[in-house]
Amino acid sequence: MNNNLIASVSPHIRSNTTTAVIMRDVIIALVPAVVASCIIFGFKALLVEAFSIVCAVLWEALFQKICKKPTTVGDLSAVVTGLLLALNCNVDIPLWQLAFGNLVAIVMVKGLFGGLGKNFANPAITARVVMLIAFSGTMTTWTLPKMLQTADVTTGATPLTMVAKGMTDELPSYTDMFLGLHGGCLGETSTLALLIGFVYLLARKVITWHTPVAFVGTVFILSAIIPGVDPVFEILAGGLFLGAVFMATDYATTPSTNSGRIIFGIGCGLITILIRVWGNYPEGVSFSILLMNILTPFISKWTRTKPLGGVK
């Protein structure tokens, strides 16, 4: 009989949710987007995504080995980062560039700042921005969906680039944009697939509605106000839903109170529209999230909860 009773502080039971369970849910929520990318861009999409995940996990394991830290790839956070980065790239991205992007995400942005939960910027977003600047050629060449390719035309512009270049008569229909039948990043084109993932994340209580709704809502309202900008087009185009649902809801780099999340979402929407309408880049979702990541500590400070019964 055991005579050494454990005396620990209450509570003595814990919920079943662990970090790995949350990350697994994010991966499940991304499955529709992965499936959509395979349908739209072919089987190669899956290979690119798998390669990116393997890179992210290997970089994390290697970095932790070199730093003599415990290996934590089991928490699946590197899998999420690798998958998200792949979904933010073109299907024909050179694999060495993707491997480099993962190095930036996992080692520079996350590992060097102390690992999971300690990074101030979203690893996948930052890596994407670094890649966009470092490999501006391959990061802005867009392979067309399988069904739109012809014998001699395999690449084309994204809807946002078309608008930027004034090719408005070539724009896809709203339905095609909602389903994802246009050029773009692997995971960003199909709004339908991303919405399914959003509903799943809400149902599993992994994220709250605040940031995505504030983000997309701000983009919609601002584009409705600005003359010459089509609000429906703006929310269906580019990486808005991928960013709003999966990147602007990253725990470590966004505020953890609901009021903070709304401010974060509005800020993202505002910067996105500013860049899209008046900036040099056709798309601004990545930049907006990165900039708001930097503001997060301040937003968190301004939006502390008010304790019930607290007296000043």
Add this chain to the structure above:
Amino acid sequence: MVKRMNGVHVPHYKNTADCAPNRMPVPAQLVIPMAMHIGAKANPVVKPGDTVKVGQLIAEAGGFVSAPIYSGVSGTVKKIEDVLVASGQKVPAVIIESDGQQEVYEGVKPPEVTDLESFINAVRDSGSVGLGGAGFPTSVKLKCDLDKIDAVIVNGAECEPFITSDTRTMLDRADEVYDALKLIEKYMLVKKIIIGIEDNKPECIENFRNLCKDDPAVTVQALPSSYPQGGEKVLIFNTIGRIVPEGKLPLDAGAIVLNCTTLATIGRYVKTGMPLVEKCVTVDGSAVANPQNVIAPIGTPLKDIFEFTGGFKEDPYKVLYGGPMMGLAVPSLDSPLLKNTNAVLAFNQKDATPPEPTPCIKCGRCIAACPLQLMPAEIQIALNKGDVEDLKALKVNLCMECGCCTFVCPAKRPLGQNHKLGKAMVMKAKQEADAKAKAEAEKKAAAEAAAKEKEV
């Protein structure tokens, strides 16, 4: 929509709700600590060699905030010695060897209750303390400015997993609960009595609705089964919508909250004169062979109770007073049953071992779970930095240690424990500041005195 405080959904594990309590045979020996309540320790009035009977006073209240203690067996006082209690302190305990006769003390007779004063004296003499777990002497709670209170709230929430002893009180002793409520209505002139019960106990709700249907002062409120529904501040907010301000009592929100079993104790004492000498406790947990409710004299060693229920099916690695959310881990199976013990739970090795914490991912679940809207994730950072000012700004002192934040944390971080440490840090800083201010004032006074002397 009714506004309610946040909380978490904990598993219910109310395995013993249908189990009418079994009375265990008289234990060979009782160990009765003199600190089973908040406040001053009780002072023993017996000495080794004295014979005592059931219901006989063995210790009188040691101050205003204190409570008398009575013997639950007939027998002989063996000794009075210090014992280790779950809080880690050593407190004196009266150890009584029982003779197995259970002879009732001659002095046990119904008290005369004719006015408020005699009612409160009766409550004090019943030995009642907050039986929901807090152990605050009940008579002290009732001795208040009657103009300030307009509602008495009966706590029948029983939101902790496993525990069903209050459920049994509400099913088996509802008449005693209502007797006490009628006295409160009569002598404390309370017009509004709310019985708050979680909706996972429909029989209890039904029982009280029938019992009190002709009493316009009493309403039975079915509350959602959400932990910590039975927390005092939570229950007040969720039933009458008031917030207890920082550093104040429920009284300041116009309410008194009384646990249903506390009321049953008062009801029984006024009717029969038998004070609080025994408790119905839920015996459960993954290490327990036959979970059930047991009635045992206060002071019964836990090992006797577990033995009576049929022992363990697995080695116990952690034994708790109370539920798994706020329960206190006991140092050994020799620990006695206390007045405010409503369950004794024993867990196997797997359930007893705390999980390894992993890095905080800043998910905000702790913030969303906190009934008082505190920010455990931020408190953790302030604590690690030793930032006392920030701990104060984050209102760490408001924390009622319900454990919701720790429960929901996916990184399995001991957030509730941080709050205990944070409170201690704030307290220490205050003491140091006070001591410093005092020293400086003395220094200044001395310097002034010296200057004056010089002038002279």
